[in-house]
Amino acid sequence: MPDMLRLASHDGALLGAQPTPADAALAVRGMTVSYGQKPALFSVDATFPSGVMSAIIGPNGAGKSTFLKAALGLIPMVSGEVRFFGLPLAQARSRIAYVPQRASVDWDFPTTVIDVVLMGRYRRLGLLRRVGRADLALAQEALARVGMEGFAHRQIGQLSGGQQQRVFLARALAQQGDLYLLDEPFAGVDAATEAAIIEVLKALKAAGKTVIAVHHDLSTVADYFDHVFLVNVRAMAQGPVASAFTTAALSQTYGGRLGAGQLDQLHPAKG
Template sequence: MLELATADGRVPADDARKDSPLAVRGLTVSYGEKPAVFSVDMTVPKGSMTAIIGPNGAGKSTMLKAVLGIVKPLSGQVEVFGCPLADQRARIAYVPQRASVDWDFPTRVIDVVLMGLYREVGLLGRLRGAHVDRARSCLDRVGMAAFADRQIGQLSGGQQQRVFLARALAQDADLYLLDEPFAGVDAATEKAIIAVLKSLKSEGKTVVAVHHDLATVRDYFDHVFLINVRRIAEGPVDEAFTAETLQEAYGGRLASTQVDQLSAVLA
């Protein structure tokens, strides 16, 4: 079924979109001549924890990057809190994939978190003690206060992920976009991260995360967005995260063991 951006009845009412921290309409992104994301609509409800789910190469990360303007979409509109992205950047915090940077870069943990405050400080402003205190309290929130002066090259994968989350927290944003925050992290880190995300939700903030572990979707998130180049399904977990929608999103690519696991989860 080809989904048209303007298809009536499927696109939520205009005021729901206006109220949404992140509303996407007709988004198409292409690397070369193969669309990675094709004509996708998405409306993230305010205060939700939304998982973006789909098989490898389904365009999950690309979606986030296009929303943030890191990659240029071919077409489509993105509205953040009902306004164009450029006006609302200060209200968005992004946690990229851990592997996207070189961890041998000569810098300390606290310096990475302080980068979250660069916009606020401005080009010529000075980083003051108050800024450093704030960065430290963000590290404390992810359980990394003792590592503030450590070299980032000495961190484990889970610790790296926590530092990235602390940098996002330092921005004190209203909308948090995370790209695979649980990929390759230890169990303790996963617990720590989800605790922080849930506390953000309880503060009324909105969290959107690309997620790959279907088994934990129900425990961690209240909203899902299924994508495989096109939008497959969107809505509260109970309604949109079903055997049918997963079958549609993953097709034959869901291994039989995964199917078994899922039927256990979905039962």
């Protein structure tokens, strides 16, 4: 085993020794987050290259979503440094698009699909500027890209889980970012939605954008993603899927919570 781990910590040390690589879409150093007394993340170093699709993987409670939220400044860090494209968060916000967990909002809120997508334009619209024709066209196009063009004036409470997820993705598209951060985008969605979402994400990558997603389905990692970051409170492994998504790294990350049979079915690179 510990080859992978050693490699990971070695990577971390390299990251620590050098200035943060400016070409990385997201680089995190020494991130520690705690809920009460218990650390949710401890001294995590992670680097996500730009222009590829990365997955954040780990067991339940490993701190995957926490990592994303702390990087975005949604929850406070005890310590740590975060750089987006080599810049601090405040200077990089306009390049970041975010898809929160679907279950984190009240879908009974009195608003429509197109209105939610237009929220992706609020940063540019400011407080009082009217929603222009260009913004509206952009929002409509974002809806079309996720296959929801017929739903613009639907009340959001009438959507299925998969449709809600598509609307959230459309809102992120309307943000026109360079980096797309998605928190469990495939949780509780139907197969058609999962396929539609992955198609949109792959198109983003083809357009030179960066995608980082919290992901829990190990069986699709190799199909969907180029780069993985395995985390369980500490950074366990990271790198290209071919070299870092190994049986050894997975059993280390999941700490025996995966059976040997399960691991075999995943066909990760042999570690």
